[in-house]
Amino acid sequence: MTDQDYRRALDAAVREYEELGERRRQIDQRLAELGHTIGTLSKLLGLTPTVPMGLTDAVRLVMRAGVPMTPIEVRDRLQAIGFDVSKYANDIAAVHTILKRLNDSGELRFVPRAVGKHQYTWNRPVTAVALGPDILRYMREAANEREAMHATEDSPPRRPRRPRGRR
Numbered sequence: 001m002t003d004q005d006y007r008r009a010l011d012a013a014v015r016e017y018e019e020l021g022e023r024r025r026q027i028d029q030r031l032a033e034l035g036h037t038i039g040t041l042s043k044l045l046g047l048t049p050t051v052p053m054g055l056t057d058a059v060r061l062v063m064r065a066g067v068p069m070t071p072i073e074v075r076d077r078l079q080a081i082g083f084d085v086s087k088y089a090n091d092i093a094a095v096h097t098i099l100k101r102l103n104d105s106g107e108l109r110f111v112p113r114a115v116g117k118h119q120y121t122w123n124r125p126v127t128a129v130a131l132g133p134d135i136l137r138y139m140r141e142a143a144n145e146r147e148a149m150h151a152t153e154d155s156p157p158r159r160p161r162r163p164r165g166r167r
Contacts, residue, residue, distance in 0.1 A: 040081055063120065
């Protein structure tokens, strides 16, 4: 195989990697939406889940929507989907504890705001560790080349995408 063959194979792998990452984000978003819908409809029908969900999984479900939320908003969203938070002596303290643990594990990201308004958001999957700086640079350059090949004189220039990850 020639260098050119390896580059074509790498280009194909990079494209598939990016497409799968985008599909994963779309699937996570849809799963969160469906979870909310199922919880709300079950509550409206007076049904109780056959497999009870723990607080941690319920918080994950609520947070997967990707919308930054305060602990109080998380508690309110849990109640809205039919999760019974009344079984906790201090429901907001329990939610705070779960949010902090999920933040420590890297599943959530803490978003500092004004005093008392701190939020958490779902931490999008970061680029796999196996991709080193050289490959990431190559991916960006390949993406820029693909974008340039598809550009026409009539189309406005697109803004470059910012890399996602922890800040």
